[in-house]
Amino acid sequence: MIKLPGFLRDFFGTHGEPEARAVNAPLFVTGCMRSGTTFLVDKLATHPQLLKIGVELNQVWNDIGGASIKGTCEHKVAGDASPEYTYQMASYFAYFVCESRTLKRKAMRRYSKYFHGLGRTSYDWNHIVPVNKSPHLMNKLGYVGALFPQSTMIVIVRDIYSHSASMKYHFEKLHQADGRTYFMEKSLTACYSQTHGDVPEGKVGYPGDFSIIPQLWLRMNKVAFDEFEGAGFKKKLVVSYEDLVMNQKGTLAAIFEAMELRSEHKQVADEIAQKATVLVNTTTKGNPLEKWKKQLSTQEIAAIDAVVAEHQEEYAFIRESLVRLKIQPK
Numbered sequence: 001m002i003k004l005p006g007f008l009r010d011f012f013g014t015h016g017e018p019e020a021r022a023v024n025a026p027l028f029v030t031g032c033m034r035s036g037t038t039f040l041v042d043k044l045a046t047h048p049q050l051l052k053i054g055v056e057l058n059q060v061w062n063d064i065g066g067a068s069i070k071g072t073c074e075h076k077v078a079g080d081a082s083p084e085y086t087y088q089m090a091s092y093f094a095y096f097v098c099e100s101r102t103l104k105r106k107a108m109r110r111y112s113k114y115f116h117g118l119g120r121t122s123y124d125w126n127h128i129v130p131v132n133k134s135p136h137l138m139n140k141l142g143y144v145g146a147l148f149p150q151s152t153m154i155v156i157v158r159d160i161y162s163h164s165a166s167m168k169y170h171f172e173k174l175h176q177a178d179g180r181t182y183f184m185e186k187s188l189t190a191c192y193s194q195t196h197g198d199v200p201e202g203k204v205g206y207p208g209d210f211s212i213i214p215q216l217w218l219r220m221n222k223v224a225f226d227e228f229e230g231a232g233f234k235k236k237l238v239v240s241y242e243d244l245v246m247n248q249k250g251t252l253a254a255i256f257e258a259m260e261l262r263s264e265h266k267q268v269a270d271e272i273a274q275k276a277t278v279l280v281n282t283t284t285k286g287n288p289l290e291k292w293k294k295q296l297s298t299q300e301i302a303a304i305d306a307v308v309a310e311h312q313e314e315y316a317f318i319r320e321s322l323v324r325l326k327i328q329p330k
Contacts, residue, residue: 021126024049025148025234026093027259029133030141031156032220034166036241039277040156041133043252046272048124048265053096056134064088067143069136075189075223076139078232081146089147093130101125117277127262138220139189145231152259153233155224157322158241160315164213164304165292171206171213181205184212189223192216210300214307222314225321235259238325245289248276250329258327273330 004014027050031037045052054060061067066085068074099105100123112118137144141153158166174180182192183205199205206212228236237258244251252273261269296304308315 023094024127024129025150025152026053026130026132027152027154028137028144028148029131029154029156030135030137030224031241032138032158032163032217033135034163034170035135035156035158036239036244037133037135037156040154040239040244041131042118043272043277044255045119045131047256047261047269048120048122049127049129049261050131051097051100051123051128052119053093053130053132056136057092057132058134058136060092061089061134061136064092065147067137067140069134072185072193073136073139073191075187076143077227078142078146080143086147093132097125097128097130124262124265129261136191139191139223141224141227141231145233149232150234152235152237153231154237154239154255155228156239156241156244157221157318157326159289160214160217160308161296161301161304162241162288162292163217164210164300165295166288167213168206168210168300169295175207181207182212184216188219191220211303211307214304218307218311218314218318221318225318225325228321228325237327238322240322240326242289243326243329247329249273251327253330254327257330 027044029037029041029044041052044050057065058069062070064085065088066080066082067076100109106121109119110121113121138155141155144151145153171180171182179196180194181196181199182194183199183203185191185193185203195205199208204212228238235258237255239251239255250273253270256269256273
């Protein structure tokens, strides 16, 4: 077989072994449902290096990532991780990035940017960072950190009262649309399960028992903070939803600085942070920090108060962890 000179192999790209190229580890974003994860990721994904991978990848994690999310969202720890799951998820991220460079995907991004103001059309493909957000990673921080120890994890936390009001509306809307009901598992580390039929015997759900919403807020945030500092990520950031609402520019600037993205894109990052976007809740209108006072009945507020009173130690731990660990707006 004739072997071409090196300069011709360079020109035609026919080297037997293409040059090795390191890739960036993913960015993961999680938080309880209705805590601003979608809004935060949509803002971050306007950066040239941060490519949003899918919507939440819950089915992907379920099928090839070793993480039970669909049906029952089970707790996973570092000991459950394996190289096989790392390989499968890393391959999926790489495949999605490759697909995203096609003309079809570029046209889709252009459409989304033009009509919805989301994301961007072109990216710094040689330095791209895959971004995966899912509330169902809240009880899997140790697991994800073990799969991707060089990655970054962002956890966003919202006040229990405004969170509960938003979740109530969200669950009622889904129930009216397709009969879906969310219910609470007995395990203290499990997230919501859902059914389109009757809630399993011995379990409580919503619509039905409103108190499970603040109970699950406590459960998921406690599990997350129990594991956060020991989780094996290269970078770990905590974001306050209230900071993001009240000081969007300063919070985004602090996140971009902490992520240490390429200096060539600093001006773009500054522009993204400076361009504040109105935080539009996907299901309700109004000030997201105050509207819960009108949306919740006296009985529902009392139910949240009762849950907090019954779990004072856990609630105090979550609040202390948030204040101590949250990123400070610039």
